[in-house]
Amino acid sequence: MPPPTSSRPSLEGADAPVPEVVDLAVVGASAAGLWAALAAARAEAGLRIVALDGARHLGAKILVSGGGRCNLGHRQVSERDYRGSTPPAIRQVLRRFPVSATLDRFRELGLDLHEEPPGKLYPATERARSVLEALVGGLRRAGVELRHPFRVERLEGGTSGFLLAGPQGLLTARRVILATGGRALPKSGSDGRGYALARAMGHETTAAIHPALVPLLLEEGCRLRTIPGTAAEARVRVLGAGRGKPPRTRGAVLCTHFGISGPAVLDISRHYLAAEASGQAPQLEIDWWPAGRDELERRLLERHGTVGGTLRERLPARLAQVLAADAAVEPGLPLHRLDRSARRRLLAVVTEGIVPVTGHRGWHKAETTAGGIPLAQLRLETLESRC
Ligand SMILES: Cc1cc2nc3c(=O)[nH]c(=O)nc-3n(C[C@H](O)[C@H](O)[C@H](O)COP(=O)(O)OP(=O)(O)OC[C@H]3O[C@@H](n4cnc5c(N)ncnc54)[C@H](O)[C@@H]3O)c2cc1C
Structure with missing residues (x-):
């Protein structure tokens, strides 16, 4: 989310604790959040980036994916492989970050891949944990701070940035990336709370989820x-x-x-x-x-x-x-x-x-x-x- 332009976070006040300030807070540190934090660190050196996740153990969903082998992508991907939105919109997103770029990034992270018909990509180790380790390792090398469990219960926009609050503390961030996942497999930590955070920022959610x-x-x-x-x-x-x-x-x-x-x-x-x-x-x-x-x-x-x-x-x-x-x-x-x-x-x-x-x-x-x-x-x- 871009920096907010109006209304102060309600926790800002004379008696309120002064929250720690970071350039970017990524909420949710699983597949999307880890990847996004890495991309942000790569895009601009010197940013103070914190990736937060409510889960005690990171990446539960990555670890169960593909029966524990993590089918992390496909050699050929097009808008026809996606549901929802419109084909031109999906095409635009895919064009911005094609499969070849994904593969290059994984290689840079030191993750060898292997391919199975009809083009399914897995880590060469056949272990989903290798994917999680590669992402977390890359994050650490890039200087991104990983904080968990840190569950964000409230997100507010204000003049000095966004205020993120939860049982584990407060944080102010100039920008926020919401990567809180959907509602599938809630025991992994993605229980739909992210939708409420997005709605608090003025987003709508589809009539049916x-x-x-x-x-x-x-x-x-x-x-x-x-x-x-x-x-x-x-x-x-x-x-x-x-x-x-x-x-x-x-x-x-x-x-x-x-x-x-x-x-x-x-x-x-x-x-x-x-x-x-x-x-x-x-x-x-x-x-x-x-x-x-x-x-x-x-x-x-x-x-x-x-x-x-x-x-x-x-x-x-x-x-x-x-x-x-x-x-x-x-x-x-x-x-x-x-x-x-x-x-x-x-x-x-x-x-x-x-x-x-x-x-x-x-x-x-x-x-x-x-x-x-x-x-x-x-x-x-x-x-x-x-x-
Ligand atoms: C059994 C199974 C098998 C699968 N197999 C595959 C496969 O082979 N290939 C494939 O591509 N996909 C597979 N998937 C789907 C894939 O796992 C998901 O699409 C992917 O994990 C989504 O990543 P994400 O980062 O968007 O969300 P998630 O992985 O859901 O992560 C969201 C993260 O946000 C955190 N979070 C949520 N709310 C908050 C909050 N308020 N504060 C702080 N943190 C919060 C959660 O703790 C969680 O860690 C599978 C899924 C399952 C369940």
């Missing part, structure tokens, strides 16, 4: 819940999510004791929840037969074999059994005895089954957050606040 990349809950009686651990490649769509093509994903769907997870479900969850948050009545459709409905129909019209045997050619046995039960078709039924209406039921359940979603697994199981401060309130070339 909901989990993204989150497993979905299914109705109690849903048979998919009876086969936890079973996974299959599928196409997933959200129907009734407004005008335009229904959002869709393709990848593994994992059945669990509470509902469904896996990459295809995590990826589509934000679309389902966004539609719900905007008052629509979305439906989640799973096509368990990515080879296509016609292919399955052809197979079912063959005269030899059984229903279960045919489904098991492409699906795990337990899933085949559950889908047959949903279609009220006996898995052992010989194909030559499968009548037209049973075949139709089976095709519908396997290739366009609507699953009864009742909610999501919650912030503590979400990987990311959808929503927040609209990009329109930021200068896209620097991400500086317009407020």
Whole structure:
């Protein structure tokens, strides 16, 4: 945030303690905050920069990312990989700091990377901790002070800068970077307090802020819940999510004791929840037969074999059994005895089954957050606040 121009911080007064003064306070010292503090130190030598974080242990979310390996980027990134805002706005941000610059910075920090198809980048050590150590080490070498736990509960703008206050003390900063994350995995320290700090500075937040990349809950009686651990490649769509093509994903769907997870479900969850948050009545459709409905129909019209045997050619046995039960078709039924209406039921359940979603697994199981401060309130070339 740029230096404020009006109104004194309310804690400034004759009897109030005189807070320590720094050039830049970064609130939140995880992936974004550590990176931003480093960039600031690099941009202007001699600044007094303090990175504050409310967490006792830094970088909890970095450490769990990518299953503990930290998939820290991708070789090819474009505006199509992002949701929210508009493609031109995202393009502008990405152009300002392309992937090549990210890779150069990591190399400068002494972090070797390795690439996995289709372009995913990991630390060569395969340990997320190496990423955290590289960032913290770089920060220390750059002379940035890291202070934690230091939770900021209040942020006020005044003539002499910003006042940051919390249980661990007071600080005045000429400029502030808010890098407090979203609400996903609140035990890591990012519990949404940052939105209140931003609102105190005049920002708005989007009408809906909901989990993204989150497993979905299914109705109690849903048979998919009876086969936890079973996974299959599928196409997933959200129907009734407004005008335009229904959002869709393709990848593994994992059945669990509470509902469904896996990459295809995590990826589509934000679309389902966004539609719900905007008052629509979305439906989640799973096509368990990515080879296509016609292919399955052809197979079912063959005269030899059984229903279960045919489904098991492409699906795990337990899933085949559950889908047959949903279609009220006996898995052992010989194909030559499968009548037209049973075949139709089976095709519908396997290739366009609507699953009864009742909610999501919650912030503590979400990987990311959808929503927040609209990009329109930021200068896209620097991400500086317009407020
Ligand atoms: C299980 C899981 C797996 C993931 N895997 C990947 C992956 O492989 N690749 C990938 O790119 N992303 C992954 N992510 C997402 C990634 O971790 C986040 O996008 C990233 O951590 C966001 O960084 P951030 O710095 O913006 O926010 P956060 O990491 O949430 O950090 C915000 C920081 O701000 C601090 N803070 C909040 N409020 C205050 C306050 N009031 N005062 C002081 N400090 C405060 C918090 O303590 C926290 O340290 C994963 C996430 C999860 C949960």
